[in-house]
Amino acid sequence: MPEILPIRPWRYSKELTRTIDSLTSPLFDVVSEKQRKALYQHPYNSIHLSVPKETPADAGKRLAQWKHQGILLQDRLPGIYVYYQYFTLAGSSREYCRKGFMCHIRVYEWDEQVILRHENTIPKAVNDRIDLLENTQLHASATHGLYTDSTFELERYMDEAIQTPLYETEDYQGVRDVMACIQDHTIVQRFIQVLQQGNVILADGHHRYEGSLVYKHKQQAANPAHTGREGYNYHLMYLTNTEADDLRILPTHRLIHGLPGFDEETLLQRLEQDFTITPLDDADTLPEVIAGKRWAFGLMFRDNAYKVRLKPGALDSMPWPFPPVVKALDLTVMHYFIIEKALGIPGREQRSATNVSFDRSFADCLKKVLQQEAQLAIITNEVSIDEVKAVCHSGYTMPQKSTYFYPKVIGGYLFSSISEPEFALPVYAPF
Template sequence: MADILPIRAWRYNDAKAADLEDLSAPLFDVVSKAQREQLYKNPYNSIHLSVPLGPNPAANALKKLNEWKAEEVIKLDTVPGIYVYYQYFKLHGENKEYVRKGFICNIRIYDWDDKENINSPDAILRHENTIPDAVNDRIELLEATEIQASPTHGLYSDKEYQLEKYMDEAIQHPIAETEDYQGVKDVLGVIHDYDIIKKFVEVLKTRAVILADGHHRYEGALSYYKKRKAENPNHDGSEPYNFHMMYLTNIESDDLRILPTHRLISGLQSFDKEEILEKAAEWFIIKPVDNAFDIGEVILGKPWAFGLVFKNQTVKIRLKPEMIDKIEWKFPDIVKKLDLTVLHYFFIEKVLGIPGKEQRKSPNITFERNFTSCINSVTTGQAQCALITQELSVEDVKKVCYSGYTLPQKSTYFYPKTVSGFLFGSLKENEFYTTPRISF
């Protein structure tokens, strides 16, 4: 089960860099080109550590990090703490204000492939595959800097809500408050009380954690851990490289939201709309839709239903019920019957001809959360077609994780995203621990 520690964080020094709103940045896998260009103009913005510039970005990040330490742009906590992180937000078309409650800590890394460690399969569960190139980028950055610029996002289950009262109290005395690029209000508090921190540690020791967001960063940290462990003949499990910075939220909360991630198809040779529709008719019921912008409502709530948007035509495709048992991928039923499995098997493999084993690395498949951007990409010719999906439920994520299998990459978009720059987690021995060490 999960093993957590409070975090001794590097944080921006108010005396040197006071406006945290100008220093935070979107996560590396969602920050747009336009956002990057703007954020790079600020020499102290956290993007210089999370998505560094130059022909040797990892080396540039290390140089920048050392400069910030020397100039006291960032300062190291004297004692570790549990950082409470609340995000206040609204969803499009709704007036209700949600608040996602969670906390940032260090969590022990678990190796999914380590079958000798009986805790390994149960401590941290993944729900989707990753894209290899993005993982390699994270490994290089972590090896060079030994710093974590943003937490991954994990989910734990606590139906008794044992920790919320401590978080609610801490957030009444915020140490940072900003409005981020999503229009979300981010509020940060901290808990230093030993007995309360110990309560957090004890609660998580009885829980498994589902990795919700940050699979690439987690796998980068896992690879770094394996390398450092292999190099250390005196490895005892207490070294900083055994841990990873994570934002943990209670999966039982009503304020946990997952938005759909759509698929864009481009660069396929001999792409022919009529041929694609003819092939799709073998597997799907196809119905025309007059307005592409209505497709989200047309498919809403219907199992195995998707929007297929071409430049001059939009249709709803819905799998014929009798076809579901024809999936040959060796998955349990809970995974086979998910919308995204149906989409990737019957349409992307069977209709478009991209085999499942090649889909992770395929340059022909890109991902886009914004519905309007999908439509625009098709109408402007940047994409050959768009596949509009529906959101995945939290219950489905749970079931997939507990089955031991994973979803296709980019299956979920937990909203809102955390931001980079509130905390930096070091993996250096003299920065990770205080002297003497505090035991939890």
């Protein structure tokens, strides 16, 4: 079962945190080039440690300099860092609040089935994270994990702590981020005990976690006195409860472009074998027309739009060797019946196909199709947390870009060191 520990993070000095919003940054895999250029202009922004403009070695030197100059200071006592994100979604006035906390978690092998993944990683992105970790021995941002507690015991402690926040900002997503700290020994122990009761599903940050796993292997091989308690055995994670109603997963649509011989009429004829096809007068209604309907998708061409829904029994003809829980996913259906069978892009090539791209914004999809930047947009529904759970426990992974947990965690509130002198809890800590 998952082992977590409180953290003794490095945080910006009080003088700098008066303008903490100028120090925060998006995660490495979502920050745009435009955002990077703007953030690099601030000499102390967290982007310099999470997505450095220079080499990983230079990032390590910068980190040492920040520590020496007092730009970053390490907390004296370890604690659990409560992190709430308040947000709204398009088309609704409801304010959501995703409640979670940051801590260290032991790095487990995938086959131990303690931390479960739902995506595969891309080697280049993993290598980038390993290089940075080796040179800084620092987790500049937390991955996002999901635990399950139907009693909501920990939320009671978090709700109390968040009343006296350390930080409160509005980020690039328009989300209000609030952080607080729990250092009470008895309460921290309850967090540790509750997390021991089940698995953790990795929601976001597969590349960063995989980087920690590879780094642990390297350090363990080089350390004949390895005990399993060293800093390199742990990883920074933001944990939220799967049972909460404020855990949102947004859909990620597919765009088809540059496909030779692409023809709308031919595609529709190929789809007729497996789908019921309904023409629509207005492409703007596609998300509402397919909402909540299993195996239903929107097809958006420049001049026409259609709702397509898989016919009863068609799923039985899918040859892909997946268990039923994976075959039945909307996205598996889309990738086989539409992208492979109808468009002719084999499943094994789709991950690296230059003809398939991804976009979370329906408005962007519509714009790209109308401006002929894309030949076709395939609009899909969001994935449910129950589907994510089922796939993870099956031992399989979901199709690429299946989930977009919203909102994204931001970097800059704290940094977690796995350098041995800084990772070890001080003798005066009650843990």
